[in-house]
Amino acid sequence: MDSSQRVRAILSFVQAAQSGSFAAAARSLGISSAAVSKNVASLEQGLGVRLMNRTTRSLKLTAEGLAFLEQARIALDALDAAVDTVAAQRVVPAGRVRISTSAAFGRDQVMPALPGLLERHPALSVEVDFDDRRVDLVQEGYDLAVRGGQLVDSALVSRLICRLNMVLIASPAYLARYGVPRTPQDLPQHRLIARRFLGGRLSPWCFRLADGSLDEREPAPAVITVSAPEALAQAALAGLGIAQVGIHHAWPHLRAGSLKVVLADCHHPGTYEMALQYPHRALLAPRVRATVDYLLEAFARDEALHVPLTALRAFTA
Incomplete structure (x- = not known):
């Protein structure tokens, strides 16, 4: 039997x-x-x-x-x-939720959202891994991930958080010393700050040309190269040169006046996105559903993630 x-x-x-x-x-x-x-x-x-x-x-x-x-x-x-x-x-979500996120976004956006999540759903517990590599959610046992970049994984459900627009920034002290670049052709005479991805490739800078086409180039020669995106903003704040960063990294410093935008009229913001992803499932566990819904609400309220490109004009050098 x-x-x-x-x-x-x-x-x-x-x-x-x-x-x-x-x-x-x-x-x-x-x-x-x-x-x-x-x-x-x-x-x-x-x-x-x-x-x-x-x-x-x-x-x-x-x-x-x-x-x-x-x-x-x-x-x-x-x-x-x-x-x-x-x-x-289904009424009271309970249990552990495992989240994978990058170090910078996890620190600045995910962690500030967690107190509200746990206050709303006190029976939840949360485990967050800060890792800039691309993880396999199913194989490694994660419930959800917060990822940035050009997202193409159709095996996952993707809930858009925001466009991840890029901007070129430098400190007022650097610009006073080395001058303000007026065209991309001025950049080789400047000190540039580059980001190297985990795979070894440099993050390119992209510019709009007069005919409407795009010109993609590596920031070379670079005076300093870093792997962490938040370190780009730190290097620019220290007056080391010009860096390309996500607007959400630069926003508080732009508002404080400690960074300025350069080449805003021709710099292309890129096609990156930030998304919350989880595996396709016929029945999503209530603990995961509650976490997804709350984080999306919290990220929607985060001003730094939704700065319109037109707002950058007020902070241009």
Whole structure:
């Protein structure tokens, strides 16, 4: 007897024992009396003992039947409790949520959102890994990831957070010393700050030409090259040169006056996006659904993630 047949047989036995007849058990289960009788007989044969004595008028449990009924009720109660627990989580999300995010976005955007998430859903616990490499969500056991770049993974559900627009910035002190570049052709005479991706490739800078085409070039020669995007803004703040950064990294420094935008009229902001991703699933766990919904709300309220390009004019050198 396989597991599904065993479960049907146990349900037939318990219903027959509780109702006192195969006919009553059949009505409760929505099957025929013959099917109930066959299920109980199969259970007895599998156990090798008689569980109940039948007459045309009544059923009477044997000693073995009484003992088995007691244990079967415990098992069925446990199944009911498991169903109730999962059903309750649709109302009160509970359990651990594993999140993968980059170091910079995790520190500046994800972490500030977590207190509100845990206040709204106190039965949740959150585990966050800060890792700039591309992770395999399913293979490595993550519930969701916050990723930036050019996202093409169709095996995942992607919920857009924002366009990840890039901007060229430098400190007022650097510009006072070395001058303000007016065209991309001026850049080779400037000190440039480059970012190297984990794969070794430099992050290119892109400019719009007069004919509408795009000119993509590496920032070379670079006075300093870093791998962390937030380090680009730090280097520019220190007056080391001109850097290309995500606007969300530069925004508070632009508003404070400690950085200025350069070449805004011809610099192309790129085609990068920031998205929240999770595996395709027919039924998304309530704990994950609640986390996804809350983070998207929090990111929508984050001013630095939604700065319009037109707003940069006020901060141009």
